[in-house]
Amino acid sequence: xxxxxxxxxxxxxxxxxxxxxxxxxxxxxxxxxxxxxxxxxxxxxxxxxxxxxxxxxxxxxxxxxxxxxxxxxxxxxxxxxxxxxxxxxxxxxxxxxxxxxxxxxxxxxxxxxxxxxxxxxxxxxxxxxxxxxxxxxxxxxxxxxxxxxxxxxxxxxxxxxxxxxxxxxxxxxxxxxxxxxxxxxxxxxxxxxxxxxxxxxxxxxxxxxxxxxxxxxxxxxxxxxxxxxxxxxxxxxxxxxxxxxxxxxxxxxxxxxxxxxxxxxxxxxxxxxxxxxxxxxxxxxxxxxxxxxxxxxxxxxxxxxxxxxxxxxxxxxxxxxxxxxxxxxxxxxxxxxxxxxxxxxxxxxxxxxxxxxxxxxxxxxxxxxxxxxxxxxxxxxxxxxxxxxxxxxxxxxxxxxxxxxxxxxxxxxxxxxxxxxxxxxxxxxxxxxxxxxxxxxxxxxxxxxxxxxxxxxxxxxxxxxxxxxxxxxxxxxxxxxxxxxxxxxxxxxxxxxxxxxxxxxxxxxxxxxxxxxxxxxxxxxxxxxxxxxxxxxxxxxxxxxxxxxxxxxxxxxxxxxxxxxxxxxxxxxxxxxxxxxxxxxxxxxxxxxxxxxxxxxxxxxxxxxxxxxxxxxxxxxxxxxxxxxxxxxxxxxx
Numbered sequence: 001x002x003x004x005x006x007x008x009x010x011x012x013x014x015x016x017x018x019x020x021x022x023x024x025x026x027x028x029x030x031x032x033x034x035x036x037x038x039x040x041x042x043x044x045x046x047x048x049x050x051x052x053x054x055x056x057x058x059x060x061x062x063x064x065x066x067x068x069x070x071x072x073x074x075x076x077x078x079x080x081x082x083x084x085x086x087x088x089x090x091x092x093x094x095x096x097x098x099x100x101x102x103x104x105x106x107x108x109x110x111x112x113x114x115x116x117x118x119x120x121x122x123x124x125x126x127x128x129x130x131x132x133x134x135x136x137x138x139x140x141x142x143x144x145x146x147x148x149x150x151x152x153x154x155x156x157x158x159x160x161x162x163x164x165x166x167x168x169x170x171x172x173x174x175x176x177x178x179x180x181x182x183x184x185x186x187x188x189x190x191x192x193x194x195x196x197x198x199x200x201x202x203x204x205x206x207x208x209x210x211x212x213x214x215x216x217x218x219x220x221x222x223x224x225x226x227x228x229x230x231x232x233x234x235x236x237x238x239x240x241x242x243x244x245x246x247x248x249x250x251x252x253x254x255x256x257x258x259x260x261x262x263x264x265x266x267x268x269x270x271x272x273x274x275x276x277x278x279x280x281x282x283x284x285x286x287x288x289x290x291x292x293x294x295x296x297x298x299x300x301x302x303x304x305x306x307x308x309x310x311x312x313x314x315x316x317x318x319x320x321x322x323x324x325x326x327x328x329x330x331x332x333x334x335x336x337x338x339x340x341x342x343x344x345x346x347x348x349x350x351x352x353x354x355x356x357x358x359x360x361x362x363x364x365x366x367x368x369x370x371x372x373x374x375x376x377x378x379x380x381x382x383x384x385x386x387x388x389x390x391x392x393x394x395x396x397x398x399x400x401x402x403x404x405x406x407x408x409x410x411x412x413x414x415x416x417x418x419x420x421x422x423x424x425x426x427x428x429x430x431x432x433x434x435x436x437x438x439x440x441x442x443x444x445x446x447x448x449x450x451x452x453x454x455x456x457x458x459x460x461x462x463x464x465x466x467x468x469x470x471x472x473x474x475x476x477x478x479x480x481x482x483x484x485x486x487x488x489x490x491x492x493x494x495x496x497x498x499x500x501x502x503x504x505x506x507x508x509x510x511x512x513x514x515x516x517x518x519x520x521x522x523x524x525x526x527x528x529x530x531x532x533x534x535x536x537x538x539x540x541x542x543x544x545x546x547x548x549x550x551x552x553x554x555x556x557x558x559x560x561x562x563x564x565x566x567x568x569x570x571x572x573x574x575x576x577x578x579x580x581x582x583x584x585x586x587x588x589x590x591x592x593x594x595x596x597x598x599x600x601x602x603x604x605x606x607x608x609x610x611x612x613x614x615x616x617x618x619x620x621x622x623x624x625x626x627x628x629x630x631x632x633x634x635x636x637x638x
Contacts, residue, residue, distance in 0.1 A: 002064075005021055006057070016223075018055070033222050035299045048175055065173070067175070073150065073158055129619065130622060140184065140351070160182070170201065178206055185492060208471060307449065310453040311380075317340060318376065334371075341484055343501060349504055356488065384459040386460040392441040396433070398430050398431055399419065439466055455483040457486070460487075474494075500515075502517060558635060562632065582611075590607070
C-alpha cells in the first residue's frame, strides 16, 4: 500500500535515519520503537505529509484515507461529544449538524431536508450515533456525556474524543503517536482489542507500552543504527530477533578480527625467514583484502537508576483516614488506608478519579477538604510530579545548576555522577531547563530523587515520556529499592512488575485491593465495557470444595442464570431488529420525493425526534445485548 525508497531525514546537524526501504502492507499493524529522539515522530510526520524527506521517496496512493489524532479541536467545541467524534467524515458531519438545526425550524425547506437525508443515507449516517457512542464508551467516556458539548470536557477527555474520531472514519492508514499516554488502563485494554480484532486498515503506532505493542502489533519498525529496520512479529519477538542478529554480527566481526590477528602474527614471525618469505608475502596480500565491518553504535541508552535510603523508616509508614477532596464535584471520598515499610503499591483508576490529587495531598502540595493523614517514624519523602516538564520549563538555568541548587549536600563530583546515571552526559548537563523534552525532564527529577535518598517515594506517572529502556531500568531500580513506594501509572507492564497491592479510585469511590494487578483484572474485567458488566459480579473461587447438595443447588442456580441470560439475549436481539426496522421505515419516508412538501414542519420535526429516540433505543439495546453476551460467556466458562 505504501512504498518507501531510500528515505532519509537530516535535522539538527545529523542524519536521523538514511537508506530506509520498506513497504507498509494493507491490514498490517506496525509498532514504531526506538530511543527518544531517534526519529520515530519524524517518520510519522513524513507519512502524514507534515514533514518533507531530505532524500528518497514515499509512494502513497492518492485514494488513501488517513486517520490521525487531531490536536486542534476548536472547530467542534460546540458540538455534542458524539457528533464531534463523527467530524472526521466531513460531509456526514455537516449534514447531521445542519439536519439537527433545520429540524427545529418550522420554515425549513423540504427540498433541503430531503437532500440532507440523501447525504446521510449515502454515508450510512443513521448508524453514526450508535457507532460513535460505542467508540466513546469503549474509551471510557460515559454515555451521560455523549450529548454534552465537547467544550464541557477537560483536555484529556477531549483527546479521547479525537481518538474516537480517528477510529470512526475507518481509515486505510491510522497513524498514532503515543495514543495511550492520556488513557487509563481500562481504556488502553479496550483500544488494544479494537485495533487487534476490529480495525481493518493499516496501523502505524508509536508506543512505549510494551504490553500494547505485544497485543496489537504484527510488525515492529525499529529506528536504530541510523536507519529503520522492519521485523515480523510483536515487540517480544522483535527483541529476540534483534538480539540474535546483533549477537551473530558481533560473532562474525570477532571471527574476522581473530583471523586478522592470526594472519598478522604469521607475517611477523616468518617475513624475515627466506624459506617462508613467499608464504608471508601471500598472507600480506590476504590481509590487505580483509575488511572488518563496522559495528554501528546503537542509539539506545540504558539509565543507571539506583534508589537508596539514608535511613529506614518505622514499620508503619502512612495512615490516612477518610480523606476527601472536591473541585466542582467530589473527587476523593472516604479514602482510608495504611502503608507498611517496604510495600510497593499502585494507585489506578480512570482519569479524573483523583489519583494525582491523592499524591499531591500526601506530598503537601494540596490540602484535603476533610480527613487526615500522618506519616510514621523517621519517614522521609521523595515526590515525582507528573507535571515535571512544565515545572522544569518554568525555571531558569541548566540541568547542572538546577541539580546543584536542589542538592547542596552533594559535592560537585557526586552531582555529575548522579546526572550521568540519568543519561546526562558532559555536554547535556549544560542544557537549559526550558528546552528539555518530556523524557529528559523525567530523568532529571528521578535523578533528584536518587540524590535525596528518601525512604518513601510518591511517584505520579513516572513512566510517561520514558522510552522502553528507561522504563525497564526504572522498574528494576524500584524493585531493588528497600523503601516504600506509592505510585500512579497506566503502564501495565510496570504496574505488574512492581505492585503487590492496588488502590482503586473511581469517581466518589475507593477500594483497597490486596493482590496483584492480574488478580484485580481477573475480578474487575478487561476494559470499560467488561467492567460495567462485572460491577455486581464477584468471580467464584473454583478451588473451594463443595458438598454434593451445595454443588447441586449451585448448578441449579447456574442453569437458571444461564436461562435468564439467554432470554435477555433473545429480547435484546428482538429489540435491535425492531429499532433498526423503525429507523429504516422513517428513513424510507424521508427519502420520498414529496415527503417534505406533503407534511408540515411539525410532522417533520416529530418524525425526526422519533428517529432520534429510536437511535438511542438501538444503542441501549446493543449495550444490553453485549452485556448479556459477556455474562453468558462468563457463566458457560465457569
